[in-house]
Amino acid sequence: MRKSGQYKQSKLKVAIQGYPGAFHDMAARKFFSGANMDIIPCLTFKESFDLVKNSRADVTVVAIENSLAGSLLPNYALLRNSGLKIAGEVYLRIEQHLMALKGQSLDDIIEIQSHPLAIIQCDEFLEPLRKKGVKIIDTPDTALSARDISVNRLKGVAALASSMAAEMYGLEIIRQGVETNKRNFTRFLALLPENEAGHIRQWYIDKPANKASVCFSLTHKVGSLSQILSVLAFYNINLTKIQSAPIIGREWEYFFYVDLMFTDKNMYERSLDAIRPLTDQLQLMGEYASGQ
Secondary structure, rough: OOOOOOOOOOEEEEEEEEEEEEHHHHHHHOOOOOOOOEEEEEEHHHHHHHHHHHOOOOOEEEEEOOOOOOEOHHHHHHHHHOOEEEEEEEEEEEEOOEEEEOOHHHHHHOOOEOOOOHHHHHHHHHHHHHHOOOOOEEOOOHHHHHHHHHHHOOOOEEEOOHHHHHHHHHOOOEEOOOOOHHHHHEEEEEEEEHHHHHHHHHOOOOOOOOOOEEEEOOOOOOHHHHHHHHHHHOOOOOEEEEEEEOOOOOOOOEEEEEEEEEHHHHHHHHHHHHHHHHOEEEEEEEEEEEEE
């Protein structure tokens, strides 16, 4: 998707939640393949959004949904309120590896560290180790766990993290692919300021948009959502995702986040015009090429 040779004139500053070697880092490097990048680590997703809003980063790459765990609802709310636009998406298979200082084996490990979600994803592998007395410790980030083992030379301690983290921090993978479900994918979005969207597309994206993400709320009226779906179907718009989230301060009212696929840009634009009077607070969060 990315044009080769166009990154040499500048360095792209990419904010991610997590540390270098985390899955967000891998997603950013896959999306901006070949780019000369500075990865800016953030403790929280909100921090990564704020860095872009305050012009301290050019773009942020954030996870929005996982094939096993579902949608990250807080990130939908951050996106809706941020003013940032979706420039594109990328899908990454999540592979967890057990890694430690070089020269150690599984029998040497008395403690395993990682992010709580990574630990859950590897539960079948970890359960026999728990029963043997191995401590399983939650940490803020997968890559941070690997980094701490490397920096502090922690013998007998292993981390669950990516292959990139093992390479980056000089650790040895002692068990590969220990995640329980091998069909574990996460969808990431590349987000940037609205006034920079054209510039970023010109530099990084070849393909024309065939996907859009919109958000809206509806009044309490029988068939209101069904009416929206019928209009979109009439214009031959394919809904690939619909997600509801509560509106804070308005009990039992919801925002609907919808991903649309289209082949005819004119029909897509007409469909938005048609549903706009039927919705409240219709917001276009981005038009972009569908990812892989």
